[in-house]
Amino acid sequence: MTKEWTPRIVAFFCNWCTYTAADLAGVSRLKYASNVRVIRLMCSGRVDPQFVLEALAKGADGVLIGGCHPGDCHYVEGNYKMLRRFELLKRLLADMGIEERRVRLEWISAAEGEKVKTVINEMTEQIKKLGPLGMPQKFETWDKEIEHLAVEVQARDAAQGPCPTRAAQLKPMEAVHA
Amino acid sequence: MSAKKEELRIGFYVCHCGHNIAAMVDCAVVARYVETLPGVALSRDYKYMCSDPGQELIQQDIREHRLNRVVVASCSPLLHEHTFRGAVEAGGLNPFYFHMVNIREHDSWVHTDRGEATEKAKALARAAIQRVAHHKALEIKKVEIHPDVLVVGGGIAGIHAAMTLANAGKKVYLVEREPSIGGHMAKFDKTFPTLDCAACILTPKMSEVGSHPNITLWTYSEVTKVDGFVGNYTVQVKRKARYVNEDLCTGCQDCISHCVFKEPKFADDFNEGLGKRKPIFIPFPQATPQAVLIDPEVCLNFKRNKNPDGSPVVGDKCKKTCVEACGEKHAIDFTQKDTLQEVKVGSIIVCTGFKTYDAGRSPAYGYGNYKNVYTALEVERLVNASGPTGGEVILREGKNADGSPKTPKSIGIIHCVGSRDKKTNLWCSRVCCMYSMKLAHLLREHTGAEMYNFYIDMRTPGKGYEEFYNKLLEEGTHFIRGRVGEVTDWAMTPEEEGRLVIRVEDTLAGVVRRIPVDMVVLATGLEPQADAGEVRRLFNMSCGGDGWFLERHPKLAPVSTFTDGVFLAGCCQGPKDIPDTVAQAGAAAAEALVLIDKGYIEQEPNTAHILEDECSGCKSCIPLCPYTAILFDEGRKKAYINEALCKGCGTCVGSCPSASIVQNLFDDQEIFSEIEGVLAYD
Incomplete structure (x- = not known):
């Protein structure tokens, strides 16, 4: 952890438009920030909200989803279906306290290499300002808190003896099963 | 297949791609890093993985080191995935035990810091190593190809593609929007640089198309719907009502001469509005098919209001002398309606062409304001023997002292109108220099006028083109280098009085000049068709930022599109001249x-499949599938997928609440491990 922190962004690009646009950006030798790691899917419709949550949980500071422009989907309307899920996902993320700007959906056609560059640069800048999300570290803290709580409860139980009401509730249950 | 818990033995290869990757990514470092990852049996860096020795290296390693997975980090999978899958298969492994990492287009070419680029390559490689562990052996499906072909657009590209296929014995449907095939080429007088007459070389081909037993020609028709996929397209074509039965019309044109309109009265599109036609007309003498049509907008037998279905209401006001003239052929049918026809084809060639730049968008050149400013296409019709003036170049405005129409004594041709300009179109239209010189030659031949060509750069890169330029120079055409500032009728000297003055900075002489002429010709550039966006959607193609249809690869797949079985030819893909168009049409036909x-x-x-045990029968996937590939078994209350219809988008997989749908090559495990992999760097 001696290195200066830079954002980690996971991108899900559809094979037909955005992935091809990223290839075009390469062929055109456009230069952009190296923070994005692209995962290729056939269609943005394949993006399961769990992919986004998993990426954030595993240490991503942002997630970028790229699909074809509305009406241009190679599979007719997979991008619309992604859009619907994305709207729900945004609410879920807000409830989790994750800033909206960390997760972004962009329509980038196969011809828009330039847009790949601008979106990636913009997003990297934005997330730099937001700072690290640090979910894995948060999980560690939360795990420690839970552990601590468990130890405390155990200690209390040991001091007071088993909870009388709980024992009372359990007994008839056992009787029923017997 | 193989044993259940087979030991993982992954072979990893990182390609230098000469300097393309190695200059920005430290390939040796990546290889050494990957060597330490679990399951990796072997890790190498190599100069060119896609070369024969590179591919042999993979095959040899599979045999010698008992590899059961292969990962190659090199260029885009869209370029070489196929190559490496082939190598893996040749090595005796299922080709889908392979994964490719893109460290060229997505890494070395777009980053500037070697350290960062190497870190990124490591992360991407690690993701692939983790992913490939979950790969399964898969089998390639074979889909039958319907042998018929649809060609959209009947310009020279469509004509050539259709003829090539038909001569090879294949059945072709040629659909053209206009009443006749021929496209722009049919309007031209001569073609550069050989100056052979366009009609002489085109019309024989047109009538061959019309009579070819393997070609079904549908003019005045448009494709309205395309369903299906490579090998099995279902195409709906709207055949617009011509109010004349094409099969019964013999092309005698008696109806035209007997029309109640004694004189042609309505602007003639084929002649760029320079000529007039009647309500019943044939677009031009050599039109194919040789059948007349009626314009219901102006024909007296139609009312001006519309039926609920959009067709014009037939009236009874006209004497219908045309019907009388047609006699017992009974070809004229006022009750004809637009019809929809459906055909099944295996592949499609799109040759929908271009439109010319609207000269009115450059007001400084005075088109529409000064009558004697013409577009090049108008001049093509003007010098054409079958054109509205019979090939005589007479001005729209101005008469000689004896009242006869005036011919120009000096003519200025302005190149690059609408082209090579940030305000209009950035691209060079490729044909304007040549056709401007052709018109300069023809106009001088017809009128003996003094010719001035105003150019930015002369672009003559074609066989015999530079020689043509030299010929023009020798003929005495004046070439003035400079973008014209304006065309004006504001005279400063008696000599300029009543003429058009072209103001231009002569960049070779270094002076601003005023050149008075009688006629100005605007060499308008080429643009994508106005409805290119809709056509693109119809056939599921992509467009470049400039609006031209996008080829799959500019060099290696110039006539293919991103949709399998859909090919491109001609100017719909970008501006080009007739030889290039014909070559491309031949290539598209060959691909089909x-x-x-x-x-x-x-x-x-x-494709995707459903794990029956996991499926809860909620049916939420069923309406998501655009191909209706998901069905429901009412007996067992489970959904199932017809894999023959599945196109592999994975939309259903992403939305299944019980995670019971699995997409081959993109299953959850594979993607989750890829996510973990890309993030596991420090």
């Missing part, structure tokens, strides 16, 4: 022939 003669196409096995 490859599909047809092979008889089948191999499809990516990235």
Whole structure:
């Protein structure tokens, strides 16, 4: 952890438009920030909200989803279906306290290499300002808190003896099963 | 297949791609890093993985080191995934035990810091190593190809593609929007640089198309719907009502001469509005098919209001002398309606052409304001022997002292109108220099006028083109280098009085000049068709930022599109001249022939299937599938997928609440491990 922190962004690009646009950006030798790691899917419709949550949980500071422009989907309307899920996902993320700007959906056609560059640069800048999300570290803290709580409860139980009401509730249950 | 818990032995290869990757990514470092990852049996860096020795290296290692997975980090999978899958298969492994990492287009070419680029390559490689562990052996599906072909657009590109296929014995549907095939080429007088007459070389081809037993020609028709996929397209074509039965019309044109309109009265599109036609007309003498049509907008037998279905209401006001003239052929049918026809084809060639730049968008050149400013296409019709003036170049405005129409004594041709300009179109239209010189030659031949060509750069890169330029120079055409500032009728000297003055900075002489002429010709550039966006959607193609249809690869797949079985030819893909268009049409026809003669196409096995035990029968996936590939078994209350219809988008997989749908090549495990992999760097 001696290195200066830079954002980690996971991108899900559809094979037909955005992935091809990223290839075009390469062929055109456009230069952009190296923070994005692209995962290729056939269609943005394949993006399961769990992919986004998993990426954030595993240490991503942002997630970028790229699909074809509305009406241009190679599979007719997979991008619309992604859009619907994305709207729900945004609410879920807000409830989790994750800033909206960390997760972004962009329509980038196969011809828009330039847009790949601008979106990636913009997003990297934005997330730099937001700072690290640090979910894995948060999980560690939360795990420690839970552990601590468990130890405390155990200690209390040991001091007071088993909870009388709980024992009372359990007994008839056992009787029923017997 | 193989044993259940087989030991993982992954072979990893990182390609230098000469300096393309190695200059920005430390390939040796990546290889050494990957060597330490679990399951990796072997890790190498190599100069060119896609070369024969590179591919042999993979095959040899599979045999010698008992590899059961292979990962190659090199260029885009869209370029070489196929190559490496082939190498893996040749090595005796299922080709889908392979994964490719893109460290060129997505890494070395777009980053500037070697350290960062190397870190990124490591992360991407690690993701692939983790992913490939979950790969399964898959089988490639074969899909049959319907042998018929649809050609959209009947310009020279469509004509040539259709003829090539038809001569090879394939059945072709040629659909053209206009009443006749021929496209822009049919309007031209001569073609550069050989100056052979366009009609002489085109019309024989047109009538061959019209009579070819293997070609079904549908003019005045438009494709309205395309369903299906490579090998099995279902296409709906709207055949617009011509109010004349094409099969009964013999093209005698008696109806035209007997029309109640004694004189042609309505602007003639084919002649760029320079000529007039009647309500019943044939677009031009050599039109194919040789059938007349009626314009219901102006024909007296139609009312001006519309039926609920959009067709014009037939009245009874006209004497219908045309019907009388047609006699017992009974070809004229006022009750004809637009019809929809459906055809099944295996491949499609799109040759929808271009439109010319609207000269009115450059007001400084005075088109529409000064009558004697013409577009090049108008001049093509003007110098054409079958044009509205019979080939006589007479001005729209101005008469000689004896009242006869005036011919120009000096003519200025302005190049690059609408082209090579940030305000209009950035691209060079490729044909304007040549056709401007052709028109300069023809106009001088017809009128003996003094010719001035105003150019930015002369672009003559074609066989015999530079020689043509030299010929023009020798003929005495004046070439003035400079973008014209304006065309004006504001005279400063008696000599300029009543003429058009072209103001231009002569960049070779270094002076601003005023050149008075009688006629100005605007060499308008080429633009995508106005409805290119809709056509693109119809055939599921992509467009470049400039609006031209996008080829799959500019060099290696110049007539293919991103949709399998849909090919491009002619100017719809970008501006080009007739020789290039014909060459491209031939190439597109050859690509279609490859599909047809092979008889089948191999499809990516990235289809989805449902794990029956997991399916809760909620049916939420069913309406999501655009191909209706998901069905429901009412008896067992489970959904199931018809894999023949599945195209492998994975939309259903992403939305299944019980995670019971699996997409081959993109299953959850594979993607989750890839996510973990890309993030596991420090």
